[in-house]
Amino acid sequence: AQKVTQAQTEISVVEKEDVTLDCVYETRDTTYYLFWYKQPPSGELVFLIRRNSFDEQNEISGRYSWNFQKSTSSFNFTITASQVVDSAVYFCALSEETGNQFYFGTGTSLTVIP
Amino acid sequence: KAGVTQTPRYLIKTRGQQVTLSCSPISGHRSVSWYQQTPGQGLQFLFEYFSETQRNKGNFPGRFSGRQFSNSRSEMNVSTLELGDSALYLCASSPGPPHEQYFGPGTRLTVT
Numbered sequence: 001a002q003k004v005t006q007a008q009t010e011i012s013v014v015e016k017e018d019v020t021l022d023c024v025y026e027t028r029d030t031t032y033y034l035f036w037y038k039q040p041p042s043g044e045l046v047f048l049i050r051r052n053s054f055d056e057q058n059e060i061s062g063r064y065s066w067n068f069q070k071s072t073s074s075f076n077f078t079i080t081a082s083q084v085v086d087s088a089v090y091f092c093a094l095s096e097e098t099g100n101q102f103y104f105g106t107g108t109s110l111t112v113i114p
Numbered sequence: 115k116a117g118v119t120q121t122p123r124y125l126i127k128t129r130g131q132q133v134t135l136s137c138s139p140i141s142g143h144r145s146v147s148w149y150q151q152t153p154g155q156g157l158q159f160l161f162e163y164f165s166e167t168q169r170n171k172g173n174f175p176g177r178f179s180g181r182q183f184s185n186s187r188s189e190m191n192v193s194t195l196e197l198g199d200s201a202l203y204l205c206a207s208s209p210g211p212p213h214e215q216y217f218g219p220g221t222r223l224t225v226t
Contacts, residue, residue, distance in 0.1 A: 044217060050214045
């Protein structure tokens with residue numbers, strides 16, 4: 001069965017600090033997809049990134065970077081030089097190859113203190 | 115392109131009533147999924163429709179149902195509302211797997 005674990009419930013950092021959000025997943029599929037979403041206080045989930053199971057290259061987008069390691073079933077998300085606007089709940093999600101059902105983690109609430 | 119729209123944004127209903135929520139996907143997207151989000155249970159998958167067919171269904175009672183129209187717009191219905199149905203209901207659209215889902219702003223349902 002598919003499962004996503006985000007062990008960090010809440011994180012607080014001071015502005016300009018780096019922060020890493022952890023995501024560990026479980027699946028028996030060989031082909032699967034991993035996602036990160038941001039949910040600001042307004043409530044709308046915003047798509048950040050998608051990774052397929054065959055692509056273990058790390059990705060960087062501005063201050064955001066993602067580290068995908070199949071060996072440890074982890075897909076961690078790092079924000080460099082955090083800003084107040086980064087304050088939100090971040091969700092990691094997993095989907096199987098054929099379905100469109102997403103399995104979400106419980107989310108990590110990030111607060112960036114000015 | 116316009117994003118996913120959901121109506122209404124807020125709804126207050128009384129226990130025992132029924133409710134219908136509407137979702138308009140991004141143009142060209144044929145897959146629509148629904149999720150329930152509560153503080154205690156997090157984001158839980160309700161069901162997914164693709165080309166008017168329900169392909170996946172989560173672990174919710176039969177009081178929760180949905181449908182998709184030929185223009186890909188979708189509705190979900192909850193009958194005999196219970197207090198525990200109070201939640202944010204999110205709709206997401208996608209061109210289909212394995213693409214990412216794009217979420218609407220949600221409908222916040224309060225059952226009193």
